[in-house]
Amino acid sequence: MTAPTAQRPPAGASATEGTTARSRRGAALAQRLVVVRELGILAALVLLIGVTLIANPRFLSGQNVRDLMLSAAVLVVLAAGQTMVIITRNVDLSVGSVLGLSAYATGTLLVAHPGTPVVVALLAGTAVGALCGLVTGAVVAVAKVPSLVVTLGMLYAIRGLDSLWASSSDRLQINASDLPAGFKSFGGARLLGVPVLFLLAIVVVALVGVHLRSYRSGRELYGIGSAPEAARLSGIPVGRRVLTAFVVNGALAGLAGVLYAARFQTLDTTAGTGLELNVVAAAVVGGVAIAGGTGSAWGAALGALLLTTIGTALPQLGLNPFWRDAAVGALILAAIALDRTLTLRLAARLRGRNLRGS
Amino acid sequence: MAVDTAPVAGNAAPPQARAPRRQFTLPGGSVISTFLVLFLVIASFSVEGFASTRNAGFLLLDVVAVALIALPLTLIVVTGEIDLSVASVVGLSSAVMGKLWFAGLSLQTIIPLCLVLGAVLGAVNGLLVTRLGLPSLAVTIGTLALYRGLAFVVLGDQAVADFPREWTRWAIGSIGGTGIPNAVLPLLVLIAVTAVLLHATPIGRSLYAMGNSEDAARFSGIDVGRTKLWLFVAAGVVSALGGVFWTLRYGSARADNASGLELQVIAAILLGGVSIFGGSGGLLGVLAGALLLASVRNALQLVNVPSDVLNIVTGVLLIVAVVAPQVAAGVRTRTRARPR
Numbered sequence: 125m126t127a128p129t130a131q132r133p134p135a136g137a138s139a140t141e142g143t144t145a146r147s148r149r150g151a152a153l154a155q156r157l158v159v160v161r162e163l164g165i166l167a168a169l170v171l172l173i174g175v176t177l178i179a180n181p182r183f184l185s186g187q188n189v190r191d192l193m194l195s196a197a198v199l200v201v202l203a204a205g206q207t208m209v210i211i212t213r214n215v216d217l218s219v220g221s222v223l224g225l226s227a228y229a230t231g232t233l234l235v236a237h238p239g240t241p242v243v244v245a246l247l248a249g250t251a252v253g254a255l256c257g258l259v260t261g262a263v264v265a266v267a268k269v270p271s272l273v274v275t276l277g278m279l280y281a282i283r284g285l286d287s288l289w290a291s292s293s294d295r296l297q298i299n300a301s302d303l304p305a306g307f308k309s310f311g312g313a314r315l316l317g318v319p320v321l322f323l324l325a326i327v328v329v330a331l332v333g334v335h336l337r338s339y340r341s342g343r344e345l346y347g348i349g350s351a352p353e354a355a356r357l358s359g360i361p362v363g364r365r366v367l368t369a370f371v372v373n374g375a376l377a378g379l380a381g382v383l384y385a386a387r388f389q390t391l392d393t394t395a396g397t398g399l400e401l402n403v404v405a406a407a408v409v410g411g412v413a414i415a416g417g418t419g420s421a422w423g424a425a426l427g428a429l430l431l432t433t434i435g436t437a438l439p440q441l442g443l444n445p446f447w448r449d450a451a452v453g454a455l456i457l458a459a460i461a462l463d464r465t466l467t468l469r470l471a472a473r474l475r476g477r478n479l480r481g482s
Numbered sequence: 483m484a485v486d487t488a489p490v491a492g493n494a495a496p497p498q499a500r501a502p503r504r505q506f507t508l509p510g511g512s513v514i515s516t517f518l519v520l521f522l523v524i525a526s527f528s529v530e531g532f533a534s535t536r537n538a539g540f541l542l543l544d545v546v547a548v549a550l551i552a553l554p555l556t557l558i559v560v561t562g563e564i565d566l567s568v569a570s571v572v573g574l575s576s577a578v579m580g581k582l583w584f585a586g587l588s589l590q591t592i593i594p595l596c597l598v599l600g601a602v603l604g605a606v607n608g609l610l611v612t613r614l615g616l617p618s619l620a621v622t623i624g625t626l627a628l629y630r631g632l633a634f635v636v637l638g639d640q641a642v643a644d645f646p647r648e649w650t651r652w653a654i655g656s657i658g659g660t661g662i663p664n665a666v667l668p669l670l671v672l673i674a675v676t677a678v679l680l681h682a683t684p685i686g687r688s689l690y691a692m693g694n695s696e697d698a699a700r701f702s703g704i705d706v707g708r709t710k711l712w713l714f715v716a717a718g719v720v721s722a723l724g725g726v727f728w729t730l731r732y733g734s735a736r737a738d739n740a741s742g743l744e745l746q747v748i749a750a751i752l753l754g755g756v757s758i759f760g761g762s763g764g765l766l767g768v769l770a771g772a773l774l775l776a777s778v779r780n781a782l783q784l785v786n787v788p789s790d791v792l793n794i795v796t797g798v799l800l801i802v803a804v805v806a807p808q809v810a811a812g813v814r815t816r817t818r819a820r821p822r
Contacts, residue, residue: 215619263801263805267804267805267808267809268808269801269804269805269808270758270759270804272619272758273752273758273800273801273804274801274804276745276748276749276752276797276800277749277796277797277798277799277800277801277804278797278801279745279797280745280749280793280794280796280797280800281793281794281796281797281798281801282797283790283793283797284790284791284792284793284794284795284796284797285794287788287790287791287793288788288790288791288794291788291790291791393790398741398742401623401626401627404623405623405624405627408620408623408624414617414619414620415617444635444638446631446634446635446638446639446737447631447635448631449627449628449630449631449634450627450628450631450632450634450635451631452627452628452631453624453625453626453627453628453629453630453631454624454628455624456620456623456624456627456628457610457621457624457625457628460616460617460620460621460624461610461614461616464614464615464616
C-alpha cells in the first residue's frame with residue numbers, strides 16, 4: 125500500500141514540509157486508531173466483567189481472579205509472540221505443538237533431574253521453542269515459502285516428534301507426583317497476591333510491546349508487514365527480521381510450555397493441541413490485522429484475557445459453557461468487521477486531507 | 483499470508499523471460515501423481531497386507547471425507563481465498579442431524595435440511611468475505627470457532643447413535659465385494675463435475691484469473707464477488723454432506739465430529755500443488771495428494787508405527803512439497819544467470 129504522496133517528487137521545500145506535516149498528522153490519526161482499538165477491547169472486557177458481576181457479585185473474589193490469571197497466562201504469552209509474526213504478514217500455526225514439545229521436554233528434564241532450578245527449567249523450555257522457531261523461520265525466510273503452509277507442516281511434524289519421543293521413552297504421561305516439589309510450588313506461587321505465572325506473562329507482553337513500539341527492529345516489522353517489497357527496497361533486512369520474529373515467537377511458545385507444565389502438572393503428548401487457533405483468535409480480537417502491519421502486543425494480550433474471561437464468565441451468567449466457542453467465533457467476526465470499518469474511515473479521512481492539502 | 487520478498491507463485495513475474503508455466507491446465511499434479519504411483523507400487527511389494535482388497539477398502543473409506551471436502555475447497559484456494567471452517571460445518575451438520583433424528587424426523591427429511599444448513603453457513607462466510615471485504619483467513623477462523631461452538635450448543639457432549647442399520651451399513655459397505663466403498667460412486671460423480679467445472683469451462687478459467695489478479699479479473703468482466711460467494715456456498719453444502727456421511731460412517735452424531743479435519747484437507751490441497759496464493763494447481767494433484775497422505779499413513783500403520791508419529795510424515799511431506807519447487811526454481815534461475 126503505497127500512499128500517493130510517497131510517489132510524488134518533492135517539488136520544493138514547502139511542498140516537502142507539507143508532505144511531512146500531513147504524513148505526521150496521518151501517523152497521529154493512525155496512532156489514535158490503534159488506541160481506540162485497544163480501548164474498545166478493554167471496554168468489552170470491562171463490560172463483560174461488569175455484567176458478570178451483576179449476575180454474581182462474587183465473580184471478582186480473590187480466588188476467582190487468580191484462577192482467571194492462571195488460565196490466561198499461557199494464552200497471553202503465546203499471543204504476544206504471535207503478534208510479532210502476524211505483524212510481518214506471516215502466521216505461525218505450530219505454536220500449539222511447540223508448546224506441547226517444550227512442556228514434555230521440561231517435564232522429562234525435571235523427572236530425570238529433580239534438583240533442576242526453576243530458572244533452568246524455564247530456560248530449557250524456551251530454548252526448545254527457540255530451536256523450533258529457528259527451523260520454521262529459516263524455511264519461511266530462506267526458502268521463501270508461505271508461512272501458513274510451513275507452519276501447518278511444522279504443526280504436524282513437531283506434534284509427531286513429541287509423540288515419537290514419548291512412545292520411545294515409555295513415559296506417555298508425566299504426572300504431578302513425578303514432578304519435583306520446587307517446580308510445583310512455582311506453579312502456585314504468588315507475589316503480592318498475584319500468581320507468578322501471570323506476572324511472567326505480563327513481563328513478556330511489556331518487553332514485546334516496548335520492542336515493537338520503540339525499537340528500530342520492532343518498527344521494521346510493521347514496515348515489512350504493510351509492504352514487504354517497499355521494506356526490502358528501503359534497506360530493511362527482511363529475511364533476518366522475519367527469521368528473528370519466528371525465533372522469538374518460538375521461544376515464547378517454549379516458555380508458554382513451561383508455564384503450562386507448571387500450571388497443569390499433568391503432561392501428555394496432547395498438551396496444547398488446537399491452541400494455535402485460540403492464539404490467532406486472541407491476536408485478531410486484540411486488533412492485530414491478519415494482513416500484517418498493524419496491532420500491538422498489548423492489544424493481543426487484552427484479546428487473550430477477553431477470550432479467557434468469556435470462558436469463565438458464561439457459567440456465571442447462567443449460560444451453558446458450550447456457548448463459549450460460539451461466543452469466541454462471534455467476537456472474532458465482530459473484531460475484524462470493526463477493524464475494517466475503522467480502516468476504511470481512516471483511509472477516507474487521509475484521502476480528504478491530501479486533497480485539501482494539494 | 484507470506485513474505486512476498488520473492489516473486490514466487492503468481493502475478494509478480496520477474497522481467498526476464500521465464501519458462502512457460504507448467505501446472506496450469508489439466509495435466510497439473512503430474513509430479514505428485516508420480517510419487518503416489520511410486521509409493522503404491524513400493525508399498526504393495528514391501529508392506530504385507532497393503533495391497534489386499536480389504537485394506538484398499540479401508541484406505542479409500544478414509545479418503546472419502548477428505549477428498550469430498552477438498553473439491554470445493556480447491557476451487558476456493560485457486561481463487562486465492564481459504565475456508566478453514568469446513569470441518570466445523572461437518573461437526574454442526576452432524577450435530578443437527580443427531581438432534582433432528584432424536585426428535586423423530588426421518589432421514590429423508592433430515593439430510594436435505596442439513597444441506598440447506600450447510601448452504602446458509604457457507605453463505606455467511608461468503609457474504610462476510612465478498613460484501614464486507616474481510617480477509618477469508620480471519621473470517622473462517624472466526625466461523626471455525628462459531629460453527630463448532632454452535633454444534634456444541636445443539637448437541638452438548640452427547641452422542642446420538644441409533645441411526646437405521648441399512649443407512650450405516652451402506653456408509654461402511656462396499657460395492658458388490660470389490661472392496662470399493664459405496665460412497666466412492668457419488669464421490670466420483672462430484673469429482674467429475676468439479677473437474678469439468680474447473681478445467682473445461684469459462685467459470686473454471688475465471689477462477690484462475692481471480693487467483694492471479696483479482697483486479698485484472700474484475701476489469702475483464704468477471705463478477706468476482708458473486709463467483710466467490712457461490713464457491714463458499716458450495717463448500718458449505720459439500721461439507722454438510724460430509725457431515726451426513728461422517729455421521730453414518732461412524733454411526734454416531736457428535737458435536738466434535740471431524741475436529742481438525744480442515745488441516746488435513748488443506749494439507750492434501752497444498753501437497754497436490756495448489757498455490758496458497760491462488761491462481762495455480764489442479765484437481766488431479768489434489769486427489770493424488772489426498773490419496774498419498776492416506777496411503778502413507780495406512781502403510782505405516784500396517785508396519786505398526788504409532789499413529790501419532792505419522793504426523794511427522796504428514797508435516798514433512800507438506801513442507802517438502804512446497805520447498806522443493808522453490809529450491810528447484812532458485813537453482814534454475816541461478817544457472818540461467820551464470821553465463822553473463
